Amino acid sequence: MNDVQPGATHLECTATGERFDSEALHTLSPAGKPLFARYDLDALRGRFTPESLRGRRPDLWRYAEVLPVRDPAARICLGEGFTPLLDAPRFADRIGMGGGRVWVKDEGQNPTGSFKARGLGMAVSRAKELGASAVALPSAGNAGSAAAAYGAAAGLPVHVVVPRDTPRPIVEEIRALGADLQLIDGLIDDCGRVVKQGVEEKGWFALSTLKEPYRVEGKKTMGYELFEQLGGRLPDVILYPTGGGTGLIGMWKAFDEMEALGWIGAERPRMVTVQASGCAPMVRAFEAGASFAEPWRGAATYASGLRVPGAVGDFLILRALRESGGTAVAISDAEMAEWVAHLGRDTGVFAAPEGGAVAAAAARLRASGFIGSDDEVVLFNTGSGLKYVGMEPV
């Protein structure tokens, strides 16, 4: 996998199926929807197998054949991915699992302490490979520090725009990594408008969630890892804190790829979106049976990664929840804080509030019977609690 890779064959609009050249920089499709990278999976079938992964490097580049970066020298690597999947027997007891098991996928051990490293590592690598001279993004926080890190490693200027009340550790991290940082009175969508201006006036390449095709390619590796780390199977239920939803969409894409590669059949884990009570557009849309989500007004939660009023991938998230027999759950900030403490005491993982939200959701879904006592359940802790020190539940 240190050889030059074929990369994607083309990009495809997730709404219309229209095809585009994968070797030029792209943002959204003409339909205003995300583009997915597609690979020649038929050619990889039988060659890119779970067995072929043995002995490979312990980061997400182990899945090089289904990643878009072609030249190994273009991979900007800080050690992203292949985070530990931690057995959590005492937490399982707490929520009343019987013969089932609970694992915590601890994404806080990524570079920059969050799952954002996966997507931004891939997007920055690919943007540089395709000739971008500066990148920019609006962020709820963690994506900004991840972009700053990969830009620094790549020697590429990075412009980050975040809400003024982004957690201080994240702000300091972005600054320490040398990025140009703007703090805005507003939410992530307001930050997006500032980035748009820089794109138009200064030629920045924007790395906004799902508005370029490669962050989701980095995030999808979480799906491949679950399969590999569980010894060649997927869990029954995956609980995932959902802001922009790239990780959930990415894993869903990975499962389709894995089926095409012959790794799994048609079965899928039940996908569960977890949001904050103070910003739950996907939960509201899921419960209403809608195909798209209306933007949430007055978003308020200390889980800054969940303070995302609207997501361009809304229809992809809702489709994955429904096709998988999953659900969507909203958790209050007070519950998040309570379950961060439970998770810490039971597992040794100091989780972000988003991780606390997922833990709380697991308890609620176990109590409701959605999670059976014999199920195998994976909780995603998307970041380290260190990134939120000083933040209080709202």
Next chain:
Amino acid sequence: MNDVQPGATHLECTATGERFDSEALHTLSPAGKPLFARYDLDALRGRFTPESLRGRRPDLWRYAEVLPVRDPAARICLGEGFTPLLDAPRFADRIGMGGGRVWVKDEGQNPTGSFKARGLGMAVSRAKELGASAVALPSAGNAGSAAAAYGAAAGLPVHVVVPRDTPRPIVEEIRALGADLQLIDGLIDDCGRVVKQGVEEKGWFALSTLKEPYRVEGKKTMGYELFEQLGGRLPDVILYPTGGGTGLIGMWKAFDEMEALGWIGAERPRMVTVQASGCAPMVRAFEAGASFAEPWRGAATYASGLRVPGAVGDFLILRALRESGGTAVAISDAEMAEWVAHLGRDTGVFAAPEGGAVAAAAARLRASGFIGSDDEVVLFNTGSGLKYVGMEPV
């Protein structure tokens, strides 16, 4: 390596060579010096080889044959070790390397965001395997949160005593992980007195640096990793921020083991201890040609991991520096902060002040000629900068 392992054959006093049973809980030797675990390396030679590691789990338990824990079920694992070794070409340029190379070993990607996870993961696993019912330690900060994490994962009560001015992120982390935490007006040696009282009155088992034999066994895996990650060789120079010095002592021990195993010959990297100007007992002793270090009075630095006035392993540190042709360097807090920024911009790693100290030392030693322009150099960043947010250079 998921089989039951032989573990250590015995413990040995690092000062007198006296032997002790390795299957009982031990603290210091009767001579008041650290004990080292010894293995039957002759029996492992030819069987435990670099090639045998291929395909093993990407954490420090991949080196199970030279670790003290016997029962795989007794390994408390949160994903510790096998941290990335990151090539740093732009930093190398900054300090004027010619044909040489610089790597950053980013220990901030360990569980709890610091290298302390290695030692405490091992010590807590082994303490539990040998029957301890509660563990305790004085800490400058990061060891406390690592102990709290492994205690939580093991279901073992943990008592942590830290200085009152320990960085807030670390204090919050220790609390979130459910440990019993005491904040003391004083330094780590004052904290040690509180722990000693708990040991005598409440039967805690103390995990103070080098005062039990297994933290160093976890830390030594950094030496094995360097060899493996460099493709079967060691660097010319290793710069290591030194508080208690367990990591430096551990790597030095690992190199001896690797020689006995037939992996390397008699050659060694030049070992460099980096301390804070405000607390530099090893630098002072090294320069004075002393075999032991006098405790430092009035220790003051914002690099809390370097605020260690005296180390029980002082003679082992000084011996490794001298035998390797190494040196010892003191760096001011202002320089640390400056070089944290350089390192961040050049590599994408948001380093702890200790990592900044090492970066500054590399520049100084390159300028002095101690580091040649063609040398291969490894800088240890022992923790994430996130753990020090809010701290200012003193």
